[in-house]
Amino acid sequence: MPKDGIGASVKRREDLRFLTGTGRYTDDINLARQAHVHFLRADVAHATLNAVDTSAAAEMPGVLRIFTAKDFEGIGGLPCGWQVTDKHGQPMQEPKHPIMAEGKIRHVGEIVAAVVAETLDQARDAAEAIELDTEDLPAVIDMKQAVAEGSPLVHDDLTSNLCYDWGFVEENKAAVEEAFQNAAHVTTLELVNNRLVANPMEPRVAIGDYAMHDDSSTLYTTSQNPHVIRLLMGAFVLGIPEHKLRVVAPDVGGGFGTKIFHYAEEAFCTFAAKQLRRPVKWTSTRSEAFISDAHGRDHVTTIQLALDAENNFTALRTDTYANMGAYLSTFAPSVPTWLHGTLMAGNYRTPLIYVNVKAVFTNTVPVDAYRGAGRPEATFQLERVVDKAARELGVDPAELRRQNFIRKDQFPYATPVAVEYDTGDYEATLDKAMQMADYAGFETRRAASVAKGKLRGIGLSHYIEACGIAPSNLVGQLGARAGLYESATVRVNATGGLVVMTGSHSHGQGHETSFPQVVADMIGISPDQVEIVHGDTANTPMGMGTYGSRSIAVGGSAMVRATEKIIAKAKKIAAHLMEASEADIELKDGAFSVAGTDKSVAWGDVTLAAYVPHNYPLDDIEPGLEETAFYDPANFTYPSGCYICEVEVDPDTGRVEVQSFVAADDFGNVINPMIVEGQVQGGVGQGIGQALLENCVYDADGQLLSASYMDYAMPRASDLPMIDVDHSCQTPCTHNPLGVKGCGEAGAIGSPPALVNAVIDALQRDGKSVPHIDMPLSPARVWAAMNA
Amino acid sequence: MKVTMHVNGRQVSGEAEGRTLLSAFLREELGLTGTHIGCDTSQCGACTVHVDGKQVKSCTMFAAEAEGAEITTIEGMANADGSLSAIQQAFQDYHGLQCGFCTPGMVMAAAALLEEIPQPTEAQIRHHLDGNICRCTGYHNIVKAIQAASGQPVAVAAE
Ligand code: FES
Ligand code: FES
Numbered sequence: 001m002p003k004d005g006i007g008a009s010v011k012r013r014e015d016l017r018f019l020t021g022t023g024r025y026t027d028d029i030n031l032a033r034q035a036h037v038h039f040l041r042a043d044v045a046h047a048t049l050n051a052v053d054t055s056a057a058a059e060m061p062g063v064l065r066i067f068t069a070k071d072f073e074g075i076g077g078l079p080c081g082w083q084v085t086d087k088h089g090q091p092m093q094e095p096k097h098p099i100m101a102e103g104k105i106r107h108v109g110e111i112v113a114a115v116v117a118e119t120l121d122q123a124r125d126a127a128e129a130i131e132l133d134t135e136d137l138p139a140v141i142d143m144k145q146a147v148a149e150g151s152p153l154v155h156d157d158l159t160s161n162l163c164y165d166w167g168f169v170e171e172n173k174a175a176v177e178e179a180f181q182n183a184a185h186v187t188t189l190e191l192v193n194n195r196l197v198a199n200p201m202e203p204r205v206a207i208g209d210y211a212m213h214d215d216s217s218t219l220y221t222t223s224q225n226p227h228v229i230r231l232l233m234g235a236f237v238l239g240i241p242e243h244k245l246r247v248v249a250p251d252v253g254g255g256f257g258t259k260i261f262h263y264a265e266e267a268f269c270t271f272a273a274k275q276l277r278r279p280v281k282w283t284s285t286r287s288e289a290f291i292s293d294a295h296g297r298d299h300v301t302t303i304q305l306a307l308d309a310e311n312n313f314t315a316l317r318t319d320t321y322a323n324m325g326a327y328l329s330t331f332a333p334s335v336p337t338w339l340h341g342t343l344m345a346g347n348y349r350t351p352l353i354y355v356n357v358k359a360v361f362t363n364t365v366p367v368d369a370y371r372g373a374g375r376p377e378a379t380f381q382l383e384r385v386v387d388k389a390a391r392e393l394g395v396d397p398a399e400l401r402r403q404n405f406i407r408k409d410q411f412p413y414a415t416p417v418a419v420e421y422d423t424g425d426y427e428a429t430l431d432k433a434m435q436m437a438d439y440a441g442f443e444t445r446r447a448a449s450v451a452k453g454k455l456r457g458i459g460l461s462h463y464i465e466a467c468g469i470a471p472s473n474l475v476g477q478l479g480a481r482a483g484l485y486e487s488a489t490v491r492v493n494a495t496g497g498l499v500v501m502t503g504s505h506s507h508g509q510g511h512e513t514s515f516p517q518v519v520a521d522m523i524g525i526s527p528d529q530v531e532i533v534h535g536d537t538a539n540t541p542m543g544m545g546t547y548g549s550r551s552i553a554v555g556g557s558a559m560v561r562a563t564e565k566i567i568a569k570a571k572k573i574a575a576h577l578m579e580a581s582e583a584d585i586e587l588k589d590g591a592f593s594v595a596g597t598d599k600s601v602a603w604g605d606v607t608l609a610a611y612v613p614h615n616y617p618l619d620d621i622e623p624g625l626e627e628t629a630f631y632d633p634a635n636f637t638y639p640s641g642c643y644i645c646e647v648e649v650d651p652d653t654g655r656v657e658v659q660s661f662v663a664a665d666d667f668g669n670v671i672n673p674m675i676v677e678g679q680v681q682g683g684v685g686q687g688i689g690q691a692l693l694e695n696c697v698y699d700a701d702g703q704l705l706s707a708s709y710m711d712y713a714m715p716r717a718s719d720l721p722m723i724d725v726d727h728s729c730q731t732p733c734t735h736n737p738l739g740v741k742g743c744g745e746a747g748a749i750g751s752p753p754a755l756v757n758a759v760i761d762a763l764q765r766d767g768k769s770v771p772h773i774d775m776p777l778s779p780a781r782v783w784a785a786m787n788a
Numbered sequence: 789m790k791v792t793m794h795v796n797g798r799q800v801s802g803e804a805e806g807r808t809l810l811s812a813f814l815r816e817e818l819g820l821t822g823t824h825i826g827c828d829t830s831q832c833g834a835c836t837v838h839v840d841g842k843q844v845k846s847c848t849m850f851a852a853e854a855e856g857a858e859i860t861t862i863e864g865m866a867n868a869d870g871s872l873s874a875i876q877q878a879f880q881d882y883h884g885l886q887c888g889f890c891t892p893g894m895v896m897a898a899a900a901l902l903e904e905i906p907q908p909t910e911a912q913i914r915h916h917l918d919g920n921i922c923r924c925t926g927y928h929n930i931v932k933a934i935q936a937a938s939g940q941p942v943a944v945a946a947e
Contacts, residue, residue: 011880011881011883012883012885015879015885015888016872016880018887018888018891019862019880019895020822020863020872021822021823021861021863021865025821027815027825028815121807199923200889201824201826201832201887201890201922201923202824203825203826251888252887253824253889254887254889254923254924256923285828286826286827286832287829507887508886508887508888509886510886674883675883677883678924678929681925681926681928681929682924682925685925685926688926708827708828708829709827709829709831710829710831714921714923716921716927717920717922717927717930717931718914718915720928722910722928722931747926
């Protein structure tokens, strides 16, 4: 194994600051003359907002100014980054998403007014003196009721609460129907993919700053993609050109998707700082986060699988209602469509697939991408229905999967849902996981559990994900209003050290450690000679940020391309220094040599020559050694894997205990195994959280009942088992230079169905069959299902 | 009012209102931003410090209540020469942190645990961490780091 290059578990350099309390998170930043904002948020879900009386509040001590929707007249709403076209070829319904409620309140937590004061306590105190004149309207919460005839409208200027009715692939629909008519067996499953709150441990923070001398604005924000925020906020909301707007996302305490989006608070702080000529800071409380961070998942689905007499999958169809919440968050429309429908083939050869998705507006917090984004929803329904089919047919779920897998000699494989998998070997991960889990020995363990009075079950799931998002020309055709390339600038200093400025953003993924491994490996120097700069639009090239497991696959590839340019130029310099032909120059272990001779020149001599070009091919090339590359992927990448979970269920209480969890993933090549394993364990932790504990619940009036850690059950250390991970099955990606596929979301995608399948397996006893339980599998739900 | 306490071995004073929480006092008044605030219901543990040798969530007490107390925060955990202490080093060695936001609280909680139980079992570690939420790691590597810091062989996943 290499000591510190590609493939080595190099310890993380960023840990030194995080372990000593010297990280620099956004809330750690305090600017001179900084004022504080407190947002008054709606406490009803749906109401007309007739008037906001701020007169008494404005007189309170320390208040600088109170803002309401009136102050934002003529200013754009928050833009949506993806336009979905419905099954009739019409664009989705796209309501305005104002920074503050305009005339109507549409969800609990929506901003109604903003108090800026000298101190946070003063701002909070004053907000209590604001008088609202509102008139309650019936709340629209249930998705099916929302699209029923006569439902109240969330947006009065839209024709209905239906954002879009999407059919995919519409041309396949008739053939799918026919296949179902001819099926030997049809398995049907109705299920809910529970609504979740991402809950990165660092709440969101925004600090706006304005410099009068050059009319420029700076926003410090907890973002996964500072350039995207700069573009969206500058161009669509506040009308600030990029060269007058800097966005900084310093250390960010976790994202999981919910820090991708452009939020009202960011635009507000930037706007208010200019109005007041003072920095304006907002730090979300956790209670605010629950009612203002975009939520995730929230699908209600009916899925059907058709099989022939030999148990081959012949067709699949699925109908989903997807909650958009009250407004379209930045990437919301893409999640249940292009990140979900395109994955419905899973790991299988199912020849005919039809996906219908109805996206619905409700009086709830906007819903958008959460770790996996659409792919967990696809995997969950598919892996549940396959499991149910196996049970109905009396065959081993592992063998039914194996029988229907895309075989490893069938790649590249074009699915009927518009994507082409480049590589994979699904049997390899299945076999690996079964061996890790000692699948064969399960009955012995079951008997031991039964002897203790417990039920025991084993469940597996296989997943595929499309990540490394994404080819820009393709997503452009699908409705994306952005490109999804990534960028890197590699700057070599005179004495040989390198700085890589990347558009990717690290908020836990360890880029500062793993990215240098790649560059150092290419040159043959120590990673200690490479520094990573990210998170500041002022000193990094335009980049699209980190989500969709794209950092190493897309950002890493950009970095490789830039480094290749550096090496090419450095070889020219080396050739000049050694008076040799450029074609004969080789770079190895940080030294250039002339093939077949003992001539060599060190990396540092070449870099020095680039900046002190006394003996230099100035006619041929420019001095200096700095290159930028933008990388736009040719395809998605397709990590896949098999997860197996074993549970014990207490028959008296319905309590589920996870006994073991194994994950065998194929991520292609791996840069830093330690980091990759940590990503999977964290993702599995979140997936177990979704399957067992977490649930975001609204009552019929639109009040969020699970709005704090007292009511929203976060997985804690005693809820989770050790998570046994393996990534030795590797089919490298064929279309990016590193052969990497991405690993950030896999754990959250593959784990919920494995766990639910295990619990369902445990409950098949005494002739009783429990076909399904919706997540989270709380003791109450499990007990009720057992005793139905 | 003026509040005086010993923080990381030094006597410090600062201004606090009656309602100022110790967590806010450490961060805003003393500039010790290693203590994090992850919730407003005293459930996440990101704000964990030691008060007179005991593990305390600093958002559960007022700054004024800490008058005269001995406080240790994450900034006071490294060795005298600035190198990482055994617990901090174990967190790095075993990749017990990702985004780092829960980490100060985790390290403080781990230190208190090992003070009380020098060789805790995996179950004791998990039980002790119940007041500290980590969203990134799935706890696997945090548990391993604490096992390692206690000088025990680290757990492998369940067979
Ligand atoms: S901030 Fe103190 S427990 Fe969460
Ligand atoms: S490391 Fe991110 S919350 Fe624990």
